[in-house]
Amino acid sequence: MPRAAGQGEIRVLVADDHPIVRGGLIALLDTLPGLVVVGEAGTGRDAVALARRHRPDVVVMDLRMPDLDGVAATRAIRAELPDTAVLVLTMFDEDALVAAALAAGARGYLLKGAESAEIDRAVRAVAGGVAIFSPTVADQVLHRAGTPPSTVLAGLTPREREVLDLVARGLGNATIAGRLGLSPKTVGNHVSALFGKLGVATRAEAVVRAREAGLGTGPVEPAR
Structure with missing residues (x-):
């Protein structure tokens, strides 16, 4: 902390x-x-x-x-x-x-x-x-933060988009890891990479950028 x-x-x-x-x-x-x-x-x-x-x-x-x-x-x-x-x-x-x-x-x-x-x-x-x-x-x-959302998201991998969508839905790294079958460490690495690609420094800023691009707007589906 x-x-x-x-x-x-x-x-x-x-x-x-x-x-x-x-x-x-x-x-x-x-x-x-x-x-x-x-x-x-x-x-x-x-x-x-x-x-x-x-x-x-x-x-x-x-x-x-x-x-x-x-x-x-x-x-x-x-x-x-x-x-x-x-x-x-x-x-x-x-x-x-x-x-x-x-x-x-x-x-x-x-x-x-x-x-x-x-x-x-x-x-x-x-x-x-x-x-x-x-x-x-x-x-x-x-x-970088002022780059149009569609342009920023175009630089993300499919997995990074998945992670960003779940971040934007308010899920923590451990929960995201369980949903995607990844380790929390791997999810943390993806989140760090997303911060750099989106040009943000906090999770809250990443959520804003994701929602501007239309991610994270639907309900959270139950984990399978």
């Missing part, structure tokens, strides 16, 4: 393959009240392993890393540790990378060069369950 205000220190894992950048970020986080760095990783595989070991509240994740890139590492962490939020901090703002990171389950996306206050605010936001993006990335997310 996302952290509520006043629940104590926010535990952060920093993942970046550049030692100087990583060290500078750790030094910054160590000066911020209520934040504690519990580990640092120089590769994607190390990030996944350390997240598994320390179970941080937030992973600050670079995207271009050796061994396992940040998108794949984000996907692995979110699949195994759904209560851990991932905040991407990278030099790259290409639309495809943004979409891939969001589809993998990242809750925030900042560009390197962000001010200290912006990083501080972003870490606290994602730990509390709030999506946050740098201004240029936010523009891209809003642009």
Whole structure:
């Protein structure tokens, strides 16, 4: 579950393959009240392993890393540790990378060069369950969100449409998994992918987009 205000220190894992950048970020986080760095990783595989070991509240994740890139590492962490939020901090703002990171389950996306206050605010936001993006990335997310529903749905797989329809009907992941004969983890992965493709950051936004496209409007049929 996302952290509520006043629940104590926010535990952060920093993942970046550049030692100087990583060290500078750790030094910054160590000066911020209520934040504690519990580990640092120089590769994607190390990030996944350390997240598994320390179970941080937030992973600050670079995207271009050796061994396992940040998108794949984000996907692995979110699949195994759904209560851990991932905040991407990278030099790259290409639309495809943004979409891939969001589809993998990242809750925030900042560009390197962000001010200290912006990083501080972003870490606290994602730990509390709030999506946050740098201004240029936010523009891209809003642009995707403004795409006509028919165009957005055209990019979904048949299975993703099924999942989205059930999400729009108000069903939770476990119930959807039972109806479609999938594992809850697989359904969670589909939902994360849908967030990226629809350009949304929350389940409520996904429901709105689905209903705009005509999904989720009928009664829920009894499970077979």
